[in-house]
Ligand SMILES: Nc1nc2c(ncn2[C@@H]2O[C@H](COP(=O)(O)OP(=O)(O)O)[C@@H](O)[C@H]2O)c(=O)[nH]1
């Protein structure tokens with residue numbers, strides 16, 4: 001796997017010193033993970049609506065589409081053969097089996113977004129997050145979303161009313177396993193009030209964008225100011 005480009009331009013934070021030297025920001029990869037039903041899709045959609053510099057990574061999956069899901073927007077719904085071919089050809093940045101289906105992140109669109117100076121949002125599980133961390137740790141910001149209680153998680157899964165009963169039960173059975181991975185994440189948010197959770201993720205994104213290590217050309221920028229003084 002190729003690491004994300006480290007010097008992607010991000011016009012939003014560009015600044016120029018007296019000499020015209022520019023600071024650019026490295027693009028970042030923001031991962032949201034949670035047990036199924038905790039709220040990551042809801043939070044992701046709101047973030048994308050509010051942030052023009054954020055692009056969603058649309059995964060491929062072999063699971064069937066739920067009512068209301070749109071091919072190409074929510075997922076690229078593909079068959080197992082196509083999935084296997086993509087894995088063989090290294091077309092996926094990370095991939096994993098989750099529940100009884102396969103999921104993966106197409107490499108090309110992520111690289112294109114980062115190169116264009118957009119940050120990329122991923123709704124992927126802990127297995128995919130570990131793969132991204134192994135290959136592009138410096139560019140990764142990971143957030144784990146927890147439900148306030150297990151009972152509330154079940155209520156949300158049922159309230160979504162999209163999955164058959166047997167699927168809901170399977171997801172509940174896997175929730176504890178999923179949640180055990182929270183220590184591997186940079187941030188943890190308990191999604192009690194959705195608006196407050198959205199604000200928290202937006203604040204994390206805002207601060208992470210300002211991190212010194214993400215600014216490219218900072219030394220030259222300050223040197224340029226010194227030159228401009230005299
Ligand atoms: N590793 C990995 N996990 C994914 C990917 N896309 C989705 N997932 C995860 O697969 C799990 C099931 O997703 P989904 O079937 O949409 O149900 P959800 O839990 O309601 O989002 C969730 O934990 C997702 O974060 C992917 O491309 N890679």
Ligand SMILES: Nc1ncnc2c1ncn2[C@@H]1O[C@H](COP(=O)(O)OP(=O)(O)O)[C@@H](O)[C@H]1O
Nearest residue numbers: 036037038039040041042156160191192193194
């Ligand atoms: N803070 C919250 N309070 C109440 N309901 C929520 C909250 N966050 C999400 N939900 C609801 O819970 C259900 C599951 O949310 P969703 O975003 O689909 O979860 P995930 O993508 O993690 O599986 C949806 O019906 C959603 O509207």
